[in-house]
Amino acid sequence: MSQYTLFDKVWDLHKVADLPGGSSQIFIGLHLIHEVTSPQAFGALKDKNLNVKFPSRTVATVDHIVPTDNQSRPFKDILAEQMIDTLEKNCADHKIRFFNIGSGSQGIVHVVAPELGLTQPGMTIACGDSHTSTHGAFGSIAFGIGTSQVRDVLASQTLAMNKLKVRKIFCKNQLTDGVYAKDLVLHIINQLGVKAGVGFAYEFTGPAISELSMEERMTICNMSIEGGARCGYINPDETTFNYIKEKKCSPKNQNWNLAVKWWKSLVSEENAIYDDEIIIDAAKVEPTVTWGITPGQSVGINQKIPELNDLNKDDQFIAGEAYEYMGFNPGQKIKNTPIDVCFIGSCTNGRISDLRVASKIVKGNKVAPHIKAFVVPGSEKVAKEAIHEGLDEIFIQAGFQWREPGCSMCLAMNPDKLKGNQISASSSNRNFKGRQGSPNGRTLLMSPAMVAAAAISGKVCDVRDFLK
Amino acid sequence: MTGDFFGPQGKIKLIKGRCISLIGDDIDTDRIIPARFLKCVTFDSLGSAVFEDDRKDLKGKHPFDLTINKNSSILIVNSNFGCGSSREHAPQALLRWGIRAIIGESFAEIFYSNCVAIGIPCFTMDKISINTIQEKSEKGLIFDIDISKAEARSSEGKFKLEIKSSSKNMFLSGEWDATSTLLNNSNLIEEKIKKLPYVQLNEDFSK
Ligand code: SF4
Numbered sequence: 001m002s003q004y005t006l007f008d009k010v011w012d013l014h015k016v017a018d019l020p021g022g023s024s025q026i027f028i029g030l031h032l033i034h035e036v037t038s039p040q041a042f043g044a045l046k047d048k049n050l051n052v053k054f055p056s057r058t059v060a061t062v063d064h065i066v067p068t069d070n071q072s073r074p075f076k077d078i079l080a081e082q083m084i085d086t087l088e089k090n091c092a093d094h095k096i097r098f099f100n101i102g103s104g105s106q107g108i109v110h111v112v113a114p115e116l117g118l119t120q121p122g123m124t125i126a127c128g129d130s131h132t133s134t135h136g137a138f139g140s141i142a143f144g145i146g147t148s149q150v151r152d153v154l155a156s157q158t159l160a161m162n163k164l165k166v167r168k169i170f171c172k173n174q175l176t177d178g179v180y181a182k183d184l185v186l187h188i189i190n191q192l193g194v195k196a197g198v199g200f201a202y203e204f205t206g207p208a209i210s211e212l213s214m215e216e217r218m219t220i221c222n223m224s225i226e227g228g229a230r231c232g233y234i235n236p237d238e239t240t241f242n243y244i245k246e247k248k249c250s251p252k253n254q255n256w257n258l259a260v261k262w263w264k265s266l267v268s269e270e271n272a273i274y275d276d277e278i279i280i281d282a283a284k285v286e287p288t289v290t291w292g293i294t295p296g297q298s299v300g301i302n303q304k305i306p307e308l309n310d311l312n313k314d315d316q317f318i319a320g321e322a323y324e325y326m327g328f329n330p331g332q333k334i335k336n337t338p339i340d341v342c343f344i345g346s347c348t349n350g351r352i353s354d355l356r357v358a359s360k361i362v363k364g365n366k367v368a369p370h371i372k373a374f375v376v377p378g379s380e381k382v383a384k385e386a387i388h389e390g391l392d393e394i395f396i397q398a399g400f401q402w403r404e405p406g407c408s409m410c411l412a413m414n415p416d417k418l419k420g421n422q423i424s425a426s427s428s429n430r431n432f433k434g435r436q437g438s439p440n441g442r443t444l445l446m447s448p449a450m451v452a453a454a455a456i457s458g459k460v461c462d463v464r465d466f467l468k
Numbered sequence: 469m470t471g472d473f474f475g476p477q478g479k480i481k482l483i484k485g486r487c488i489s490l491i492g493d494d495i496d497t498d499r500i501i502p503a504r505f506l507k508c509v510t511f512d513s514l515g516s517a518v519f520e521d522d523r524k525d526l527k528g529k530h531p532f533d534l535t536i537n538k539n540s541s542i543l544i545v546n547s548n549f550g551c552g553s554s555r556e557h558a559p560q561a562l563l564r565w566g567i568r569a570i571i572g573e574s575f576a577e578i579f580y581s582n583c584v585a586i587g588i589p590c591f592t593m594d595k596i597s598i599n600t601i602q603e604k605s606e607k608g609l610i611f612d613i614d615i616s617k618a619e620a621r622s623s624e625g626k627f628k629l630e631i632k633s634s635s636k637n638m639f640l641s642g643e644w645d646a647t648s649t650l651l652n653n654s655n656l657i658e659e660k661i662k663k664l665p666y667v668q669l670n671e672d673f674s675k
Binding site for chain 1: 492493494496498499502503504506507508509510511521522524525547548551552553554555556557559560574575576577578581582585586632633634635637638641643646647649650651653654656657660661664665666667669670671672673674675
């Protein structure tokens with residue numbers, strides 16, 4: 001059993017009671033909702049004749065279903081319109097803050113909450129979305145929940161939960177040039193496997209993590225769930241505090257200093273006890289690309305797709321399925337794989353720093369002729385900042401489409417979809433079968449810089465060749 | 469809003485039904501219910517869409533389409549079942565298709581807690597036993613699951629199941645339907661919010 005970690009401290013602080021069955025009742029400090037997983041929860045409240053207990057601790061936005069080309073209302077898709085309309089009504093009825101399209105703060109829920117300063121160290125954060133782990137980048141305990149649990153948080157601001165174990169993932173040395181947070185987290189998932197995190201919270205630490213910006217830290221924590229860990233977090237430090245300071249909803253004036261003092265006290269102690277510890281050498285990470293149908297099936301850009309014999313027995317079944325679905329041969333090089341679609345966006349890599357990095361690769365180049373390439377900013381704020389810096393122009397000049405904020409082709413619940421068995425180079429987080437909207441569409445996950453490089457060369461390539 | 473469907477209610481102690489085997493590791497919630505079906509404000513229509521893309525692909529040969537599996541209610545799966553998205557639509561679709569319990573090598577965390585929250589007990593077993601049951605299921609196997617004893621009885625003998633003790637207690641007591649249990653502690657919740665440093669230190673939070 002872990003002790004003296006940030007996870008332990010935040011868990012203990014939020015424990016309301018031990019429940020008769022043996023689980024704990026945990027208070028949720030910040031509850032985020034969106035249009036897809038909340039309507040049935042509000043429906044259940046109504047059925048049970050219950051109210052929202054603390055409406056000020058729930059915040060809503062709309063992201064999954066929004067079209068990214070034309071956002072004027074009503075949406076062309078009647079079902080999508082019905083979903084946003086239902087969310088608008090539910091928020092109005094229960095007096096929940098709603099950052100709607102055009103508010104200046106709409107966007108992907110995991111991009112929006114940090115940029116408003118809602119996400120803060122020491123909080124418990126829940127949202128009906130598995131990538132809620134993103135918010136752990138601030139030293140909060142943040143995890144995805146299902147719709148019945150959304151109902152419970154609305155009704156009681158608490159959840160029945162079992163405590164997680166804590167695994168320390170110490171990232172030694174530093175990432176090298178052209179290698180980004182996305183590569184590091186893909187590498188970690190590849191090393192540990194997609195189910196290793198079940199039952200664990202991941203604490204990411206070490207020199208390679210300390211050097212990362214808040215946005216890069218969010219990329220890492222975002223993908224903890226792809227390694228099976230419902231929650232991933234990073235101890236807060238000066239980088240964290242500097243990011244939060246002066247944000248719209250952050251503590252102000254004399255409260256700021258008190259908050260920072262409290263946040264510092266939450267950091268895992270030097271003598272903390274972990275349930276498991278592993279070490280990753282960040283210096284050895286290469287630009288990383290997935291070749292299969294789980295985020296764990298990845299290789300460095302200069303490596304070959306593994307042969308069955310290279311893999312653990314347990315991983316062979318899904319590898320067989322992956323070769324067949326992807327149409328790749330074991331032992332084939334990943335480099336030079338031709339691409340059809342390039343997507344830069346999502347809650348993993350749709351932030352301003354991601355667009356800056358990608359725009360540097362793109363600047364002065366042209367998208368390869370057969371490629372459809374598009375950029376979807378993670379939020380209205382990201383879009384505004386990017387336009388202010390002229391990044392939209394750089395992308396458009398190169399032949400990218402510049403879109404409105406939303407989840408877009410990360411999960412294709414909107415008009416952005418792959419067609420047939422197209423292959424995408426995608427800065428998102430999931431390469432599951434059919435994830436990007438076509439039942440036989442194929443996804444290669446990589447960093448936004450690698451996606452930009454793939455767009456220019458028309459095939460998977462090493463972004464470091466563009467940096468020389 | 470919950471429609472005509474009548475799911476599990478109250479205490480869950482015994483589950484009897486035919487087993488249906490679904491082979492494969494890391495079967496994610498996108499496969500259980502593809503994203504396009506998430507465009508809904510109730511769960512009512514999900515039952516027929518379960519595994520839609522996989523089923524189309526196998527043209528009638530998917531376990532959920534085989535005649536022998538019709539009316540099955542106990543799903544037998546392999547490892548890391550339900551990984552990926554937190555969508556409760558996945559267990560809701562299984563529930564509406566007719567699944568009342570799942571036995572597998574291992575489950576993804578959010579999927580597991582969604583199943584508890586809607587009254588579908590998930591049990592684990594080692595790989596070898598799962599493979600044995602999967603083979604037998606393909607020829608027709610009826611299980612009588614006793615949750616308090618964590619065992620499945622059948623004409624082929626008894627099988628020992630594993631279940632987290634907190635989940636087991638929740639099914640036996642009916643506490644899995646958690647809202648009322650949580651609201652019983654309303655006083656403690658009110659006390660807790662007053663003590664949280666970030667609630668006190670943050671007058672701008674609700675701006
Ligand atoms: S961007 Fe993708 S992973 Fe993130 S919240 Fe949207 S759909 Fe989910």
